[in-house]
Amino acid sequence: MRRTIILLLCTLIAASVSAQRDTRPANQLLIVSATVDYGVGKLYISGLNFGAATPAVKLNGTPLQVLSPTPTYIIALLPPEALAHPGSYLLTVSSGPSAIEFDAFSVAISGAKGEKGDKGDKGDKGDTGLAGLKGDTGATGATGPTGPTGPQGPPGFTTFQFARTNLLLGILGLLDPGFTIVIVKLSQLTATPNDPSNRFNCSLIVTDQAGTCTIDSDLIQESDGVFPGTTLQAATLVTAPAQLSVQCSKVLGTATSLDGSASAIVISPQNLK
Numbered sequence: 628m629r630r631t632i633i634l635l636l637c638t639l640i641a642a643s644v645s646a647q648r649d650t651r652p653a654n655q656l657l658i659v660s661a662t663v664d665y666g667v668g669k670l671y672i673s674g675l676n677f678g679a680a681t682p683a684v685k686l687n688g689t690p691l692q693v694l695s696p697t698p699t700y701i702i703a704l705l706p707p708e709a710l711a712h713p714g715s716y717l718l719t720v721s722s723g724p725s726a727i728e729f730d731a732f733s734v735a736i737s738g739a740k741g742e743k744g745d746k747g748d749k750g751d752k753g754d755t756g757l758a759g760l761k762g763d764t765g766a767t768g769a770t771g772p773t774g775p776t777g778p779q780g781p782p783g784f785t786t787f788q789f790a791r792t793n794l795l796l797g798i799l800g801l802l803d804p805g806f807t808i809v810i811v812k813l814s815q816l817t818a819t820p821n822d823p824s825n826r827f828n829c830s831l832i833v834t835d836q837a838g839t840c841t842i843d844s845d846l847i848q849e850s851d852g853v854f855p856g857t858t859l860q861a862a863t864l865v866t867a868p869a870q871l872s873v874q875c876s877k878v879l880g881t882a883t884s885l886d887g888s889a890s891a892i893v894i895s896p897q898n899l900k
Contacts, residue, residue, distance in 0.1 A: 651727075656682075658732040661718055665737075668710060669694070670718075672701040674730070678722035685719045686734070705736075713737045717806065717862075726843075731808065731862060800891070802833065802869045808862050808894040809842070811873060816847065816854035818882035825849040825880030831859035835869035846878065854887075 651657065658674040670691065672684070677698050684691045684703045691703040701720065709716060715735055722728045802809075811831055818825045830844040842861040847854045859873070873889055 655727045656720060656722055656730045658718065658720055658730045661732055661734045663705065663734070663736055665710065668705045668707070670703045670705050670734070672703065672718070672720065672732075673699065674701075674720070675699060676722075676727075677701060677720060678728070680722065682720050682722040685721075687716050709736055726860060800871055800893070802863070802865045802871050802893070804865050804867055806862065806864050809860065809871060810892045811859045811889055812856065812891075813847075813859070813873070813887055813889050814856040816856070816885065816887035818849055818854070818880070819884045819886070820881060821849065822880045822882060823849060825854075825882045826878040827854070827875045827882075827885060828878050829857060829859065829873065829875040831861060832872050832874055833863060833865070833869045834872065835865070835867045837867070849880070849882075 654676055656674070656676045656678070658672060660673045662671045663669075664671065670684075670686075675698075677696060677700075679698065681693050681696050682701065684693050684701060686706070686709060689706060689709075691705070694702040694704065696702075713736055715733055718732045718734045720730055720732075809831065813829060816827075818827070826846060826848045828844060828846050830841045833840050833842055842863055843859045845857045845859060847857055871891070871893075875885055877885075
């Protein structure tokens with residue numbers, strides 16, 4: 628099966644992110660941990676499948692100098708501006724163009740540790756005071772009034788069913804502006820009629836007032852009457868409220884419909900803090 632990540636610049640920037648850890652392929656690049664050494668300004672990254680060559684390491688999109696990479700461990704230099712501005716940063720590691728050669732990780736950077744001050748003079752020991760009497764247990768206070776109902780939250784992303792061909796299969800929901808990670812899993816895919824030559828191109832699409840962008844796609848082929856499940860995933864920078872949807876288009880075969888289900892996981896900027 629061939630996976631294609633399409634990066635387009637309209638009102639968003641898209642890039643592949645790691646799939647759900649519990650279903651990742653054995654050769655999926657994976658960041659397990661990232662530790663900041665403030666004294667020397669270095670970032671120590673542990674993980675899996677970083678590759679034999681030097682991978683591309685970025686912090687909030689800024690390339691970092693890699694000092695000593697191995698397939699499971701990377702040492703990279705942190706830019707001074709990151710150490711000077713505490714906050715949550717998006718760390719990405721990529722060893723190639725495919726989704727399994729990419730992962731993203733949230734790194735918290737605090738302010739640089741200042742120099743240790745001089746030890747103060749030891750004060751005189753005070754007199755030990757008398758133990759006070761234990762006070763009586765206070766009475767339980769009255770229950771306060773119920774607060775007002777909070778505002779309704781945005782609609783969640785849930786599993787939905789679809790059955791169309793060469794059309795928009797399903798609208799998953801709305802994306803708020805900001806950096807967002809999207810993972811969509813397609814499963815239980817069947818075509819009518821069954822045909823071993825049936826092939827569909829499934830795409831993950833973001834649409835806003837400026838137009839439509841495909842941020843990930845995958846080509847699936849029927850085998851023994853069913854299609855293998857697939858996962859579409861991307862990191863996007865949304866500059867205006869946008870609609871997230873899935874579209875499958877027939878490439879080959881005699882199928883007139885495609886049935887299945889899709890579930891979406893969306894990680895908003897608030898989850899990265």
